[in-house]
Amino acid sequence: MTEAPAPESTSSSESAPRRVVVTGGAGFLGSHLCTELVARGWHVVCLDNFLTGSPANVAHLVQDPRFQLVRCDVTDFVHVPGEVDLVLHFASPASPVDYLKLPIQTLKVGSIGTGHALGLAKEKGARFLLASTSEVYGDPQEHPQREDYWGHVNPIGPRGVYDEAKRYAEALTTAYRTAHGVDTAIVRIFNTYGPRMRPYDGRAIPTFIRQALAGEPLTVAGDGSQTRSVCYVDDLVRGILALAESGHPGPVNIGNPHERTVLEIAEDVLAATGSTAGITFVERPQDDPTVRRPDTTLAQELLGWEPEVDWHQGLRRTVSWFERALVESA
Template identity: 60%
Template sequence: MVARGEREHVLVVGGAGFIGSHVCQRLLRSGHRVTCVDSLVTGSVTNVASLLDDARFRFVELDVTLPLPRWPDLGTPDSVLNLASPASPKDYQRLPIETLRTGSRGTEHTLELAVRHGARFVLTSTSEVYGDPLEHPQRETYWGNVNPIGPRSVYDEAKRYAEALTMAYHRELGADVAIARVFNTYGPRMRTDDGRMIPNFITQALSGAPLTVAGSGTQTRSVCYVDDTVTGLLALWRSGLTGPVNIGNPHELTVGQVAEEIRRITRTTSPVISIPGAVDDPRRRCPDITVARTQLGWSPEVGLHEGLRRTIAWFAASTEPVSHTSRTS
């Protein structure tokens, strides 16, 4: 492994989002300077509000799909961590063209910036590149089973293109890059309205509404608490690996099991009911994290019950919904 500098300037793109804000916080705690860039399409300044008074932290509202000449001076980053993209089906289906542009133009622009400054570049990709997998669990060598024209394709293909572009910069220009394939992540700062499984179930349980399970509830997911995901991402950043590397929890659960665990923790009497399933919804999702374990020394540490307990406590303590800031593209 290659040790990163103790006092690096790190540019975190998409840093006001759910995972991105936790990355910014962790980097600051480790002594780094952080420039957080976000368009606030799905992120929120609220997520980084506690960091704004830190002299080592800077927030810049910026759409990374704009050409580089239109960007403000961001200083000289030693590393660029690209987490920019709508990530929930509700968001990327609401913003299909923006999602594709972020994965294509946004990735190209952040790669160009990294190459210009000789910075290490980390792309946060997704398990969605595997589509509805025919291999289980999913290894990094699996090429995927993706519908290129389905409703989920704008996100899936944007990330697949971003991975291809990242590797092209690595092969042709010698860019120092890494690709993380992040599986389902949950925790504090998720938006109550983002449409994903865990915030939906928690919000419903806390309000006494029925917990709505899409489809049969037998489809599986592997869910990783955000602290573990961030630790994995930063372990990849600090390493000399190119990847891709799966970052996720290998404990496979059905959607119905997740709903029942949330019911138990919240002590709700709300029933679980079925609603129609989503188009192209993966039937099984579980990472093989052998590469992360053996080459990064990383594996998740927070169990489902503890992670959900912390997340539910955060949702319950929130005085108002955490929502995105609307912006016209």
């Protein structure tokens, strides 16, 4: 892990590979983005301070000459020599376990870190894409959630540090677009699952899979009637990169528009793992959204995007990855 060197000179700018900076690139979503970008021929500079990400998530890329891993806290500085065509800002704690444990860091990366990443895009004349979240809608009073819905957020509740960090990041991104002419985009990411999720990150699907594989009862919050729309990570990455290359400013919802109750998700995990441990019900967290489903009309019309991976197929892939990961870590 070193400072990212400038790209080699080339006789033709048209033949030069495109170069992208991914902040938080060693996290769950960031690492999948880095993998796909390298596969598409991009030169990728991955910035991460490993607060919630891990070098193991990008270990398969480190020997590739098109990939550079740089240890960097974007709330301190962002410096990347050489040309940059695209900045994908994904640095942030994203699970409730993380942002409740790291409230100040979450607020700082959403504010100071976003400012530094936008400053890099401005300096390089690069397109900038902010990874925002469905959490900007809070516990929504509009269902499904469209991009023009302003949300229903408790700014001083336990989830407020994440919700408001992302809402501020959206405002700052918009200000850089209008005041500085930076080519920006905002993607609002809904619940996503897949390989490389951490077993103890507190989100429902990895928690359920970890518990099922350990023979423990699955802990469902409340009565499990609250709904979630879950998107497989490969589909999400396709949507994000389609927006990044579209030139559209967003915000654009990317997620699966098909709802499932949390209880149904838990039951499907039991079936996929073959677990007979059953389900136990626990107290529901404060400000836990009752419903959460994206209206993806804009993504379909603007980007030609819709999810392709069936829920049960994606769940089997995820369970298989967890089975291997837990064996390797034992």
